[in-house]
Amino acid sequence: VEPVxxxxxKTTCPYCGTGCGVLATPRPDGTVxxxxxxxxxxxxxxxxxxxxxxxxxxxxxxxxxxPRIGGARASWDEALDxxxxxxxxxxxxxxxxxxxxxVSGQLLTEDYYIANKLMKGFIGSGNIDxxxxxxxxxxxxxxxxxxxxxxxxxxxEDLEHADLVVLVGSNLAWCHPxxxxxxxxxxxxxxxxxxxxxxxxxxxxxxxxxxxxxxxxDADAALFSGLLAFxxxxxxxxxxxxxxxxxxxxxxxxxARAWTLxxxxxxxxLAADQILxxxxxxxxxxxxxxxxxxxxNQSVCGTDKVNAxxxxxxxTGRIGREGMGPFSVTGQPNAMGGREVGGxxxxxxxxxxxxxxxHRDLAQGFWQSPAIxxxxxxxxxxLFRAVGAGRIKALWIMGTNPVVSMPEADxxxxxxxxxxxxxxxxxxxxxxxxDLAHVxxxxxxxxxxxxxxxxxxxxxxxxxxxxxxxxxxxxxxWIIAEVARRMGFGEAxxxxxxxxxxxxxxxxxxxxxxxxRDFDLSGLVGLDPAGYESLAPVQWPVTxxxxxxxxxxxxxxxxxxxxxxxxxxxxxxxxxxxxxxxxARGEIDRSERHLLLTVRLNSGRVRDHWHTMTRTGLSARLxxxxxxxxxxxxxxxxxxxxxxxxxxxxxxSPHGEVLLRCLMTDRVRPGEIFAPMHWNGPxxxxxxxDALVEARVDPVSGQPALKGSRVxxxxx
Ligand code: SF4
Numbered sequence: 001v002e003p004v005x006x007x008x009x010k011t012t013c014p015y016c017g018t019g020c021g022v023l024a025t026p027r028p029d030g031t032v033x034x035x036x037x038x039x040x041x042x043x044x045x046x047x048x049x050x051x052x053x054x055x056x057x058x059x060x061x062x063x064x065x066x067p068r069i070g071g072a073r074a075s076w077d078e079a080l081d082x083x084x085x086x087x088x089x090x091x092x093x094x095x096x097x098x099x100x101x102x103v104s105g106q107l108l109t110e111d112y113y114i115a116n117k118l119m120k121g122f123i124g125s126g127n128i129d130x131x132x133x134x135x136x137x138x139x140x141x142x143x144x145x146x147x148x149x150x151x152x153x154x155x156x157e158d159l160e161h162a163d164l165v166v167l168v169g170s171n172l173a174w175c176h177p178x179x180x181x182x183x184x185x186x187x188x189x190x191x192x193x194x195x196x197x198x199x200x201x202x203x204x205x206x207x208x209x210x211x212x213x214x215x216x217x218d219a220d221a222a223l224f225s226g227l228l229a230f231x232x233x234x235x236x237x238x239x240x241x242x243x244x245x246x247x248x249x250x251x252x253x254x255x256a257r258a259w260t261l262x263x264x265x266x267x268x269x270l271a272a273d274q275i276l277x278x279x280x281x282x283x284x285x286x287x288x289x290x291x292x293x294x295x296x297n298q299s300v301c302g303t304d305k306v307n308a309x310x311x312x313x314x315x316t317g318r319i320g321r322e323g324m325g326p327f328s329v330t331g332q333p334n335a336m337g338g339r340e341v342g343g344x345x346x347x348x349x350x351x352x353x354x355x356x357x358x359h360r361d362l363a364q365g366f367w368q369s370p371a372i373x374x375x376x377x378x379x380x381x382x383l384f385r386a387v388g389a390g391r392i393k394a395l396w397i398m399g400t401n402p403v404v405s406m407p408e409a410d411x412x413x414x415x416x417x418x419x420x421x422x423x424x425x426x427x428x429x430x431x432x433x434x435d436l437a438h439v440x441x442x443x444x445x446x447x448x449x450x451x452x453x454x455x456x457x458x459x460x461x462x463x464x465x466x467x468x469x470x471x472x473x474x475x476x477x478w479i480i481a482e483v484a485r486r487m488g489f490g491e492a493x494x495x496x497x498x499x500x501x502x503x504x505x506x507x508x509x510x511x512x513x514x515x516x517r518d519f520d521l522s523g524l525v526g527l528d529p530a531g532y533e534s535l536a537p538v539q540w541p542v543t544x545x546x547x548x549x550x551x552x553x554x555x556x557x558x559x560x561x562x563x564x565x566x567x568x569x570x571x572x573x574x575x576x577x578x579x580x581x582x583x584a585r586g587e588i589d590r591s592e593r594h595l596l597l598t599v600r601l602n603s604g605r606v607r608d609h610w611h612t613m614t615r616t617g618l619s620a621r622l623x624x625x626x627x628x629x630x631x632x633x634x635x636x637x638x639x640x641x642x643x644x645x646x647x648x649x650x651x652x653s654p655h656g657e658v659l660l661r662c663l664m665t666d667r668v669r670p671g672e673i674f675a676p677m678h679w680n681g682p683x684x685x686x687x688x689x690d691a692l693v694e695a696r697v698d699p700v701s702g703q704p705a706l707k708g709s710r711v712x713x714x715x716x
Contacts, residue, residue, distance in 0.1 A: 009466040010037055012453050013051045014106065014446040015610045017330030018042055018176045019455025020051055021537065024447065024466045032058055032447070032466070040537055042156060042455055048177030049608050049622065056619040058447055058467065064429040065471025068440040076472060079439050080479070083396065084486030086421040090394040091123060096371070100127035100383055100392045103343055104399035105135060105332025108451030108463060110501040111476035112334070113341040114493060115398065116349055118480060119377075120342060121369035122489045126354065126377025127392070129345040131400045132335040133380040134704055138297040139328035140339060140347075141701035142306025145567050146314065148558030149351055149518040150339055153551045154289065154325035155457045155539065160186040161323030164285035166196045166278075168220060168309065169295015173204040174607040176293075176329050176456075184208055194285065196278055198223065199295055201602060201632075201674055202667040211277055214669060216269040217600060217708060218299050221569040223268055223275070224308035226259035228252065230279040231315055241317030245555030245563055252311050252566035269669075282312070287323035294331060294604065298707045303700040304569035311566050320553035329456045336454035340519055340540075341505060345377035346702075350509040351519035362512050367492060379702030380406065381695045388415030398425040398476060399443065401612045403432035404680040407693035407704045408655045425479055428614045432680060432688075442473040446615075449475050451498040454540070461537040477501060499532035518551065518558055597641045599633075601651070601711045602674045603689050609678040629679040629687035630661040633713065634670045638662060641713050648716040651675070653709055656691030659716055673713065677706075 008025040021040020025033040034055040038045035067079035074082075090098050101119050103112065112130075119128040143150045156179065159165060165183055172180040187193045187208065197209035198220065206212045215223060231237055232253055242249045265272045282288060290313065296305045310326050318324035330336055342349035352359035354376055364372040378386055384406060386392045395416070406412045416422050416436040424437035427445040434440055443449075447467040454460050477498060484493040495501050503525065510522035520541035527535065538547040557564040608625035609616045616622045631649055633641075643649055649662040651673075660675055668674050679687035694709045 007466075009464045010462070011447075011464045011466070012333070012461040013047070013054070014333050014463070014615070015050050016176050017332055017335055017456040018178045019333065019453060019459060019461055020047060020178050021461065022047070022051060022054065024054075026466050031055060040461070042457070042459060042461075042537070043178045046178045046181055049625070050610055050616060053616070053619045053622050054446075056621060057615040059618060060470050061618065062429050063445070063470050063473070064426055064434070064440060064442040065473055066442060067472065070438060076474070076482075079441060080482045080486055083423045083439055083441075084483045087123075087394050087396075087483070088487050090421065094393060096123045096125035097127060097377075098392060099123060099125065099394040100129075100378065100387070100396075102380065102383060102395065102397045102400065102402060103128060103130045103338070105130060105132045105330075105335040105338055106399040107334060107338070107476055108449060108453060108498070109334060109337035109341060109505065110451040110498040111398070111480065112338050112343045113349065113501055113505045114477055114480050114484070114495070116342040117367060118484045118489070118493070120348065120373040121364060121367040122371065122484065122487070122492065124371025124373060126345050126373035126375060127383065128343065128377060129380045129383050130338050130343040131380070131402070131405060132330075132332060132338050132343065133702060134298070134405065134706065135294065135331040135335050136297050136328060137344060137379075137703040138299070138302030138698050138701040139292070139306050140344065141303040141698075142310060143328070145303070145700075146307055146310040146564055147552070148564075151518045151551050151558070152328060152456065152458055153320045154327050155549045156182065158289050158323050158325055158327070159183050159291070161287060162193065162289040163287040163323065164194045164196065164281055164289075166198065166282070166288065166290040167205060167209070168198045168290060168292040169297075170291055170293035170329065171199070171203040171205050171604060172291065172293075172329070173207065175331070175605050177607070179329065180205065180208070194281055196281060200669055200672060204607070211274070211281070213268070213270055213274055213278060216267065217602070217672065218301055218305075219268040220296060220305040221301055221308040222259055222264060224305070224312055225256040225569060226261070226264040226275065227279055227282060227312050228256040228308075228315055229259060231283055231312065234283040236283050237315045238317030242315060245557065246314050246566060247563045248566035249315065252568050255568040286318065288313075288318050289323065289325055289327055291327045291329055293329050295707065297703055298705060299703075300696050300698050300705045300708065301569070302698045302703050304567070307567035308569045314564050314566060320550040325550070327456075333455075334453040336456065336458065337452065340454060345379050345383070350505070351517045363508070366508050366511050369492065379697070381697050381702065381704055384412045384415050387419050390418065392419065394421040395419055396423040396425070397433060397437075401431045401433045401680075403436065404612045404688050405677070405690055407690055407695040407706060409688055409691040410656050411695070425476060427473070430681070431612070431614065441479050442471065443479065444469045444473045444475045448473065451477070452502060452535070458539045459537050460535075460540060462535050497529070499527065499529045502532055503527060597637055597713050598710055599637060599713055600672045601689070601692060601709045602668070602672055602707045603677045603693070604674065604707070606676045606678065609676070611678065612680050613678050626676075628661055629676060629684055630663045631713070632663050632665050632668045632674040634666060634668050634672070635664045636670045637673070637713070638664045642715055643713070650714050650716040651692055651711045652714075653692040653694065653711045655694060656688070657686070658689060658692060659686040673711075
């Protein structure tokens with residue numbers, strides 16, 4: 001791809017799931033001017049600090065620009081031949097389930113599509129999972145349980161039409177800043193718009209909230225179950241909608257009634273009048289949007305939390321109408337695209353169901369493939385455990401750094417060291433994961449690659465290239481197709497470019513689909529390269545009639561019979577090893593040299609960094625917002641541990657240890673601390689938060705409980 005010097009290219013931000021449109025203009029001096037795209041419906045010209053600084057992060061420092069084998073430079077032929085040979089030999093000797101791919105929400109949809117096609121349709125295993133498992137797989141599972149498909153019912157505009165926006169487990173101000181800006185602008189224009197924040201931590205998002213409920217961790221399902229019972233008592237259940245379009249309401253209501261106000265107050269740690277304030281707001285405001293994110297999903301009971309929220313919207317029929325609906329916001333730029341193509345180990349492609357024999361036949365027939373995965377593959381945590389146990393013998397990691405981001409991250413590193421063959425595709429020359437690879441494959445980065453992404457509101461947007469690829473870097477789709485060709489599957493992977501792959505993806509979505517599946521791109525079948533190049537942002541499904549904004553206002557769910565299902569959340573699970581009671585908070589291990597206090601670790605993002613900082617860490621401006629890793633610790637806990645402001649605190653769990661700066665604040669609840677998940681690498685090797693986190697998962701979704709491990713804190 002030649003640089004388009006002087007020309008402005010419309011593309012999409014590579015960071016959060018908001019999916020903002022970006023105008024990128026390369027300058028003759030090699031820099032790139034960045035602006036928000038005023039025509040893009042996600043952001044209408046807005047950008048947050050990370051998006052605005054994209055031009056500062058495009059340098060070639062530390063880029064991986066040549067293939068490497070065993071750390072030494074190799075040719076593409078040597079590297080691709082080796083990957084194909086090791087995968088083929090492993091499959092021949094040990095079967096298709098002895099290999100795996102671990103991919104990423106950073107991949108473009110076209111890359112994702114053929115990675116999934118290769119693993120599920122040609123290797124014949126379900127062992128492809130993605131770091132999106134860590135992000136929103138509980139939302140996917142909740143959607144499927146309630147709606148019969150992984151359907152986000154609404155659109156960003158609903159945030160502006162709502163009379164009440166409920167934010168659950170979401171620091172929108174820092175993690176989806178442009179959506180926060182849209183809500184803030186709506187509230188400025190309509191001060192009667194009410195915002196409720198439900199989050200154990202008083203985050204920056206609380207600045208906009210009329211009511212902040214600092215509930216106990218993982219009490220969300222209880223809170224929304226109590227809300228369901230309240231809505232029934234208040235007479236605001238939409239009995240007509242419930243009768244015509246749902247099933248299971250009586251059982252859900254029966255279970256919800258067990259959450260009496262006193263019991264709810266005990267479980268949530270909230271005052272009864274706070275709970276009632278929220279319930280009354282929800283009851284009287286017809287136009288309600290409930291936005292939820294990682295605070296809901298990253299939990300051992302994440303799927304139940306999602307369904308408890310969906311139950312309240314189904315009961316009131318507040319779904320799929322203007323200004324109403326539950327709204328899962330995804331963390332990554334293309335988490336939604338991964339869901340579309342079957343990037344999760346338990347999904348097929350085009351929202352075909354892996355557990356449905358007719359769907360498997362449809363996919364296999366469409367691909368003309370020699371095999372089809374007959375059962376779900378290993379989800380992220382189990383996948384790396386299988387690597388450690390020697391059951392996965394060849395692993396290809398694409399565009400992600402699990403040695404930093406997976407729970408029990410040191411265990412993941414050990415597993416990779418023991419794995420007979422690890423290939424890693426990345427844009428950077430040094431990452432904790434790449435250091436353990438037998439083969440390193442240089443991938444094209446943002447601004448160099450070409451394809452599509454889908455944001456949290458189901459909107460497909462183009463990422464377009466405007467820079468030359470450095471050295472020998474290649475697009476991920478090309479690398480995957482070349483390996484497939486060398487494994488003997490050339491005919492099925494003979495793509496000219498991403499437009500070809502997108503067309504195949506669209507045709508698969510249309511195959512055998514007469515409205516029986518939510519995901520449908522039949523209106524985009526047959527796009528020629530020029531049509532693909534000029535594709536404007538559009539929300540799926542896209543039929544001949546165009547895109548679609550909302551689902552379910554008139555029912556039309558995807559379970560057999562077309563009805564939504566209420567789900568009864570199961571009990572009072574919690575992600576930590578038991579709830580942290582006031583007595584447990586003072587637990588002191590006197591065998592330690594210093595006072596040692598056990599607390600619950602919450603983790604998340606800061607405003608100006610993205611994931612493992614490979615890109616945002618290049619910007620001095622972004623790094624200046626928060627310059628070093630830290631832990632937010634309540635003053636009571638700091639006093640118990642003998643900690644002073646700004647000194648170094650040591651956090652320990654059975655899985656690892658980190659050293660962080662102590663930031664004393666009552667933003668966190670006593671007994672709970674918060675630490676960002678970004679810092680890593682040689683200068684911050686003792687700040688890898690996920691090294692501390694226990695790899696417990698939601699039993700339905702397999703999503704790890706990244707916000708609920710017990711750790712000890714002590715002076716360093
Ligand atoms: Fe990028 Fe998200 Fe910021 Fe938009 S809100 S500019 S998508 S990081």
